[in-house]
Amino acid sequence: MKSVEAAVGIREIPKAHKWLALSFQHLFAMFGATILVPFLTGLPPAVALVSSGFGTLAYLLITRGRVPAYLGSSFAFIYPIMEVSSTHGVAGAMVGSFLAGLVYGAVSLLITIFGMGWIMKLLPPVVVGPVIIVIGLGLASTAIDMAMYESGDGEVYSATHFTVALVTLGITILATVFFRGFLSLLPILIGIVGGYTFALTQGIVDTSEIAAEWAGITSAGSVGGFLQAIFQMPEFLIPFKDFSPVSVFSWQIVFLMVPFALVTITEHIGDQMVLSKVVGRNFLKNPGLNRSILGDGVATTIASFLGGPPNTTYGENIGVLAITRVYSIFVIGGAAVFAIFFGFIGMSTAVIGSIPPAVMGGVSILLFGTIASSGLRMLIDNQIDFGEKRNLIISSVILVLGVGGAFIEIREGLAIQGMALAAIIGVLLNLVLPGKEKSQGNGHMFEEPEVEENEKSTGAA
Template structure:
């Protein structure tokens, strides 16, 4: 491949994929098929990417533009080795909403830029020294707690929108639930988008959609750009987001590596840097912060096509769509009831993803360190505890994230010093009783993870 990763070999005859084979990142199918798959990637990211600017009041077309540009930058920086789409990150919703109340949209954009800079710096460190230090700093119990509390902290916002139009919200939520369980493949993965569409038609029938701005918008034109302002008060809101973005990116790179049979550890840092740069660019122009998208990983798993050529098509197509103000205003007409129904599922799903991290990593809640870390962090995040120091205002997400880190490492250090924790940090179910007994005895003697 070239330095940009844009010299693709034709896979087989370019029309079919042999049984047991996949289209590798450096390969492509015939261009008509590649273009079709690329457009499918745009559809896959559509619902989730647009929900973030709609919920936060940011311009959808601008977000779409920087999503496309960010994807192309990601492909260049990772040298075409990591097929991925950069869409709007849900982790930014809570800090953007909170910072807007205090500093307006420009202040929120400044926070997005800050998060992007920190993420890029983390990526540079990972590229230089590897990612093992991240695993030590943020073990699964901490990462899961932070992801969970970010989603659950938003529960009141979901309820507020749901209450504005309960019938529409319920139609949206029920559709999401039914589509996710009744259909397989790409349609099942687009359940949120399907729910938004059905909810939108319900809102139209009930007269809840306002088209005045869309009617006044032109068909072709530039997206609405905004510049950031930087305030010290947003630091505590946006820094915890970086922890989530690191976990998402590293997890997605590992998923792609497993599916393609490639070792991508040497580009994990590049992936983080690329996402950081894309987020900085979005913040300077008025878009939402980005992250690698699981929705598009799902499309690759379904199609067996991991070609980065398809992502170049997706990025270019997203950029072209963003230059239609009428299209952007159409997306912005999604009413509160639809958002309430979708957010009920979406925010809960973010919370459950945190629990999934615990389950997948067999976190042992018989261990008092794990139990206390999760308990304290979740209550602080869900109840939205607030601590104000001068211009700095730390809300539930920041305080909950800090609590997860401080409680875990503080208790672990004290337990090691006193030798008081006997339970292992991960479940030992499935091991012979004698082995489990030996591990517990070793943990009791040393205070360390067996």
């Protein structure tokens, strides 16, 4: 692939007014998805924004300012965070996120020593594809409960709430199908805004927190009081300050969360390949897959120290890069700074907190289905032959174990269950069954993009 002509090069600094607008563009692209994950898992959205911003800045530093990628809340970890939080509290989920970040670091070190070939063999498409399908389908009941019931807990059915969810879903679908250009990258945000507006007309939005924030702002008697009313400290959860990681640690947390790191690492590799083709540089070689994976892991570790969900590179922002051809890391960094800033704005937290579960449920119906479909697409794109018994066995076992909620109880209170068990069994089957080459398919999932290395940026700000 030839080097892609850039409107703004990777290390170019746009003029101030353009810089501001372009960074806001990336903020909008990631906003809907980034706040959806904490909303579903019960984590503070403000903390997710702050950890996303700091994680992205860390990623840019670790990749030596060569990879223009934005990192936001990871959907792959929704299920394990919910499971761990229900038994070990949010602190347990943060311990699990930290351990997942360590897995990234270990994989980065192994790639540095042994190259990339081993991870491609460990996680072929026939394993990763079905696991991604399980992640999406495993969350289906969560989306339906939020859409159909008053409190989103599956207890009191509400036709009004379900109507709001369906309207939200319809708006999101219309935005996905018919919008073009930059707006086509914002279907989740557009769906949330549209659904929220409709929910206001149905009287199911609690605006008391918004009113309280506004009252505090308008009643401020001084500049200091005004600033105090505007800014609000997010609900950070700091290890060793708010909880003891040692006392929270459990092997069940390890079995529930660590296997998902292998899936997200595979997704990370795919994102790096897409990004390489969009920008026209081989990021797998320069700065190297080891650095980008390490950056992703450090971002997840930062989130675990703040009380936010694990981070991952965002396809929405890669789409923005493809459309605008603005590859500047300074623009990405500006979006990260804005995310941190908005995390400290009390009004933004109040508005996000007022979104009814039905609105998020409507968006999630499409979103979780899309996650499952992306796993199916991985199998199709890589031309996995299910006429081969090996491939059929691996995918079938993963799907049934994962969707069926199978678990292995090691001892009381310690079990490997659901998606984690499915992922582990899938990897083991791939290692022991003969004919490993048949599981790679005929596609190009792990084929390094042939792009020219060109350190000179083209175009001007």
